[in-house]
Amino acid sequence: MADAAEKVGQVLGQNNVTNGTTGKVPATPEGMAIAYGSLVIMALLPIFFGAFRSVKHHKEQKANYQESGEKPDTMSHKDAAMFPLIASCALFGLYLFFQIFSKEYINLLLTVYFFFLGILALSHLLSPVITKLVPAGIPNSHYHIHFSQTQKEGEDACVLIDYKFSTYDIICLAFCSIVGVWYILKKHWIANNLFGMAFAINGVELLHLNNVVTGCILLGGLFIYDIFWVFGTNVMVTVAKSFEAPIKLVFPQDLLEKGLAADNFAMLGLGDIVLPGIFIALLLRFDVHLSRNSRTYFNISFLAYIAGLFTTIFVMHVYRHAQPALLYLVPACIGAPLFLALIKGDIKAMFQYEDHPSEEKETKKESAGAKKTK
Numbered sequence: 001m002a003d004a005a006e007k008v009g010q011v012l013g014q015n016n017v018t019n020g021t022t023g024k025v026p027a028t029p030e031g032m033a034i035a036y037g038s039l040v041i042m043a044l045l046p047i048f049f050g051a052f053r054s055v056k057h058h059k060e061q062k063a064n065y066q067e068s069g070e071k072p073d074t075m076s077h078k079d080a081a082m083f084p085l086i087a088s089c090a091l092f093g094l095y096l097f098f099q100i101f102s103k104e105y106i107n108l109l110l111t112v113y114f115f116f117l118g119i120l121a122l123s124h125l126l127s128p129v130i131t132k133l134v135p136a137g138i139p140n141s142h143y144h145i146h147f148s149q150t151q152k153e154g155e156d157a158c159v160l161i162d163y164k165f166s167t168y169d170i171i172c173l174a175f176c177s178i179v180g181v182w183y184i185l186k187k188h189w190i191a192n193n194l195f196g197m198a199f200a201i202n203g204v205e206l207l208h209l210n211n212v213v214t215g216c217i218l219l220g221g222l223f224i225y226d227i228f229w230v231f232g233t234n235v236m237v238t239v240a241k242s243f244e245a246p247i248k249l250v251f252p253q254d255l256l257e258k259g260l261a262a263d264n265f266a267m268l269g270l271g272d273i274v275l276p277g278i279f280i281a282l283l284l285r286f287d288v289h290l291s292r293n294s295r296t297y298f299n300i301s302f303l304a305y306i307a308g309l310f311t312t313i314f315v316m317h318v319y320r321h322a323q324p325a326l327l328y329l330v331p332a333c334i335g336a337p338l339f340l341a342l343i344k345g346d347i348k349a350m351f352q353y354e355d356h357p358s359e360e361k362e363t364k365k366e367s368a369g370a371k372k373t374k
Helices: 002-011 029-068 077-102 103-134 167-186 191-204 212-234 235-242 255-261 270-290 297-319 325-344 347-352 359-373
Strands: 017-019 143-150 158-166 250-254 264-268
Touching: 029 191, 029 250, 029 255, 029 264, 029 270, 029 297, 077 158, 077 212, 077 235, 103 167, 103 191, 103 264, 143 255, 158 250, 167 191, 167 212, 167 297, 191 250, 191 270, 212 325, 212 347, 250 255, 264 270, 270 297, 270 325
Parallel strands: none
Antiparallel strands: 017 264, 143 158, 250 264
């Protein structure tokens, strides 16, 4: 599960809501309203679409497990408890790097890294759309790269590369590369947000919490992590403002005055989207598991997220200080669905639900089903 934690860390980076200015006063109240409203919309879209894509991905994982017997990696309680410590070390390490080494050189390396990562993330997201837009006259040839290694003849091969793609995938990759070149040359905020949205949707879709207990441990630990690094030190804000990579969504507060050349930004870290988002996606999969033809727990947690985000922005606007968004988002996203489950009598079912039950639990479930049949 360490690999999964590392992927989360690479995607998330910082997670705070902050006014991205350096002493600048937003031009107008209207500009601030547009900026904050846009950040809210950009935060909600990845959670909504990523959650529904996670349901499809979960079904694919189950089908693959039934065919190959290869069970997906899941985050354990220990992994969830350790993640805030790992994230803290990564954050403080970045802070030290920015203090010791030139910010320009570090950001150059990060730009190249996220250039490739962003193209792949955007391609994964846009592939179904671009495939439908490609003219029918262009043939869709399929390719398969298979590279394996064996120590001795007759031994089972160790597969190193097994990748299938088509002509349409290449076209999609070329299109997304244009966005990548735009980002690497101009660092424009629109290109940054395209990559950031792609990272967020893929994160919510692919990073699964196995059960509610793990989610509560993870979000509870990050609740403390966020408060400490924002209120206790200047590390989070310093890194957020120094880190030039698409791991935060930004929107200009002076858009009305400067247009697309605006440079007075409000920002929202991807961690404030993906971390609550994977918990909300878990609740959507729980709704599907209940087979009630409703999305009760997804809807209530989604609304709670909106309320928490607006609370964050309101407090930040009133006190003029960067806010740890998880301070408001975690109690809302965990408290609302748990309280509803308690009222509806689903609290036991919610805590027993697992995306990928252990073999022992699956055996007990099959035995109970057999007894009921008899």
